[in-house]
Amino acid sequence: MSSFLKRSLSGLIYAILFVSTMVYSKETYVLLTSLFGFFCLWELQKLTNYKSYIPYLLLIAAISYIVFLPRIALLNDVLLVLVLSSSLQHIIFLYSKRKYPQTKLEKFDVSFRYLILSFGFLMMLPMIESAYEYMIILPLVLFIWANDSFAYLIGKNFGKRKLFQSVSPKKTIEGFIGGIFFTIVTAIIIANYSDLFSMTHWIVLSIITSVLGTTGDLVESKLKRQAKVKDSGYIMPGHGGLLDRLDSLLFVAPFVYLYIHYLI
Numbered sequence: 298m299s300s301f302l303k304r305s306l307s308g309l310i311y312a313i314l315f316v317s318t319m320v321y322s323k324e325t326y327v328l329l330t331s332l333f334g335f336f337c338l339w340e341l342q343k344l345t346n347y348k349s350y351i352p353y354l355l356l357i358a359a360i361s362y363i364v365f366l367p368r369i370a371l372l373n374d375v376l377l378v379l380v381l382s383s384s385l386q387h388i389i390f391l392y393s394k395r396k397y398p399q400t401k402l403e404k405f406d407v408s409f410r411y412l413i414l415s416f417g418f419l420m421m422l423p424m425i426e427s428a429y430e431y432m433i434i435l436p437l438v439l440f441i442w443a444n445d446s447f448a449y450l451i452g453k454n455f456g457k458r459k460l461f462q463s464v465s466p467k468k469t470i471e472g473f474i475g476g477i478f479f480t481i482v483t484a485i486i487i488a489n490y491s492d493l494f495s496m497t498h499w500i501v502l503s504i505i506t507s508v509l510g511t512t513g514d515l516v517e518s519k520l521k522r523q524a525k526v527k528d529s530g531y532i533m534p535g536h537g538g539l540l541d542r543l544d545s546l547l548f549v550a551p552f553v554y555l556y557i558h559y560l561i
Contacts (some may be wrong), residue, residue, distance in 0.1 A: 298418075303431045307338065309353050311533060313530050314329070315438070316435065316438070319431050319435060319437070319438075322342065323424070323429035324543065326431070326434070327360075327363070327364060327420060329455070330411075330420045331360050331420075333354055333539055334360070334412075334416040336538075336539045336540075337416070337538075337540045337543060337547075338356060338408060338411060338413070339530075340540045341407070341411075342408065343524075343529070343530070344460070344520050344521060344523075344524045344529055344540075345407060346404075346524070347401070347407075349401075349404075349408075351405070352409060352412075352413060355409060355413055356413050356416070359417045360417075360420070361423055362417075362430045363417060366430055371434070375393060376414055376417065376418075377418070377554065380410055380414035380417075380418060380551045381551055381552070381555065383406070383407075383410035383411050384551065384552070387516045388512060388516075390516065391464060391519060396523055397523075414551070415547040415548065415551060416542070418551045421435075422434055422553060422554050422557070425557075432491050432534075433493070433557065436484070436487050436491070437502070437506055437546065437549065438479050438500070438546065439483055440484065440503050440507065440510070441506060441545050441546055441549070443476070443479050443482075443483040443529060444477070444479070444510055444511065445477040445506040445510075446478035447476050447477025447478075447480075447515075448468070448472040448511070449472065450472075451471055451472045451474075451475030451476070452467070452468065452469040452471060453472075455475075456471040457552065458471065461515055464522060465515055465517045465518045465535075468511070473511060474505055474510070476509065477507045480504070480507040481500055481503050481504065484499040484500045484543065487499055488500075494561065498561055502556065504547050505549065505553060505556060506545075506553065509545075510546070510548065510549050511545070512548060513545045513546075513549060516544070516548065516549075517541070517544035528541055
């Protein structure tokens with residue numbers, strides 16, 4: 298089987314699995330997201346050369362809190378501040394020449410704030426009060442797909458100026474702008490079929506997803522560059538690891554949660 302067919306087949310299986318469990322029920326979405334969380338944590342620990350069972354226990358605790366216990370507003374606020382501060386720290390990390398993480402404490406912090414809390418808010422994102430709204434998370438996946446696809450196509454055909462050459466040499470400014478534009482077009486289409494939010498909110502969400510999704514991809518690319526590996530894992534033939542597929546969505550999730558649950 299050619300590499301193109303392998304990539305297409307594994308990508309199709311991933312998309313069908315993710316979307317079908319997302320649409321089917323809250324329980325299947327939580328189950329799949331939990332499994333993804335353990336795989337991504339394992340891949341991240343390989344990237345950062347960190348071996349500890351504590352982050353796995355914390356991931357189990359986070360899943361248990363989301364699934365079995367009533368959400369505590371103050372605790373959610375604290376956790377949101379922690380994960381958003383981690384995101385800002387990683388944006389600074391993109392411009393830093395210092396290797397990060399280095400110490401055991403830094404590696405634990407990346408596992409906890411960067412990954413575990415991001416998965417927690419990804420899991421809670423479609424849960425509004427007692428209702429489960431898959432039409433919150435599904436458009437985000439479509440936004441990321443549109444952004445990645447059109448950024449690649451436009452960058453490949455028209456890209457001249459590098460976006461962040463030291464981290465990801467193939468990304469271009471033209472591709473970045475094109476990705477944002479077509480993600481907004483996707484938001485306008487979704488707004489015509491979904492009355493969950495207004496068109497203005499969908500457009501804002503598309504811009505947040507496009508810009509921060511690209512940022513999340515760059516952050517993971519730098520972690521891989523530091524580890525001197527091409528992919529975070531090998532679970533998806535032709536694509537790499539699960540963290541390679543979910544890096545954008547994970548980085549975006551806390552910001553979208555903030556926008557939807559606190560601003561709308």
